[in-house]
Amino acid sequence: MSIVIEDAVKKYGRGESEIYALNHVSLQIESGEVCVILGPSGSGKSTLLHMIGGLDQLDSGSVTVDGTKITELGKKALTEYRREKAGVVFQSYNLIAELNVKENIRVVADISKDPLDLDTLIAELGLSRHATHFPAELSGGQQQRCAIGRALVKNPDILLCDEPTGALDSVSAGEVLEILEKINEKYHTTILIITHNENMAGMADRIIRVHDGKIVSNEKNKKVRVKELKI
Numbered sequence: 001m002s003i004v005i006e007d008a009v010k011k012y013g014r015g016e017s018e019i020y021a022l023n024h025v026s027l028q029i030e031s032g033e034v035c036v037i038l039g040p041s042g043s044g045k046s047t048l049l050h051m052i053g054g055l056d057q058l059d060s061g062s063v064t065v066d067g068t069k070i071t072e073l074g075k076k077a078l079t080e081y082r083r084e085k086a087g088v089v090f091q092s093y094n095l096i097a098e099l100n101v102k103e104n105i106r107v108v109a110d111i112s113k114d115p116l117d118l119d120t121l122i123a124e125l126g127l128s129r130h131a132t133h134f135p136a137e138l139s140g141g142q143q144q145r146c147a148i149g150r151a152l153v154k155n156p157d158i159l160l161c162d163e164p165t166g167a168l169d170s171v172s173a174g175e176v177l178e179i180l181e182k183i184n185e186k187y188h189t190t191i192l193i194i195t196h197n198e199n200m201a202g203m204a205d206r207i208i209r210v211h212d213g214k215i216v217s218n219e220k221n222k223k224v225r226v227k228e229l230k231i
């Protein structure tokens with residue numbers, strides 16, 4: 001799904017404490033791209049991702065996904081967009097502690113129109129042997145792979161990942177990124193990844209750099225396999 005953002009503005013605070021989280025941002029991401037978003041803390045990366053995910057509202061400007069201006073959708077249509085089209089993965093895995101891996105993923109499958117096959121997805125995530133394990137019995141990397149499964153089971157067109165490897169060691173981070181790479185290849189999901197890790201940029205088709213609420217660069221990149229990166 002292509003993403004077009006036009007003149008997006010999001011401000012927080014008032015008067016002296018007013019800040020522009022997004023300061024007249026315009027950008028375009030092509031369908032099926034892996035896009036890595038880099039920038040210092042507080043530069044507006046998460047705000048940008050939330051807007052694309054329909055999780056928050058702009059003050060002005062627009063976000064268009066696959067030809068639909070999601071910034072103009074009513075409540076019901078926006079909920080449907082979030083439920084069907086956009087999957088979100090956070091640094092903290094947010095799994096339900098009382099449910100095992102398969103059940104955590106099934107919760108979302110049950111409310112999706114056309115979910116992926118649970119067992120196939122769990123195998124792709126490398127979690128077949130852990131399908132009946134509870135979050136407390138999993139490593140951080142395994143928990144994040146489960147969280148990715150939960151975001152992916154609805155077969156979204158866009159997968160939005162906010163620092164997905166921020167809490168992981170480099171080996172687990174590499175495994176998570178290889179899964180994102182595989183998913184992009186198999187399902188042609190457009191994937192946006194926020195990170196502080198410059199080395200991750202190598203896996204991107206597009207690298208976007210954000211600073212003080214502005215896009216400072218947005219460039220195509222000739223990507224390499226995650227395996228070849230030093231994460």
Ligand SMILES: Nc1ncnc2c1ncn2[C@@H]1O[C@H](COP(=O)(O)OP(=O)(O)OP(=O)(O)O)[C@@H](O)[C@H]1O
Pocket residue numbers: 012013019020021039040041042043044045046047048
């Ligand atoms: N709900 C909020 N209320 C007030 N200010 C906010 C809110 N959300 C974000 N901000 C501010 O907007 C700016 C951009 O925040 P954002 O979280 O998008 O940055 P970020 O680049 O994702 O940072 P980090 O890498 O630390 O997660 C920051 O100055 C932040 O303090």
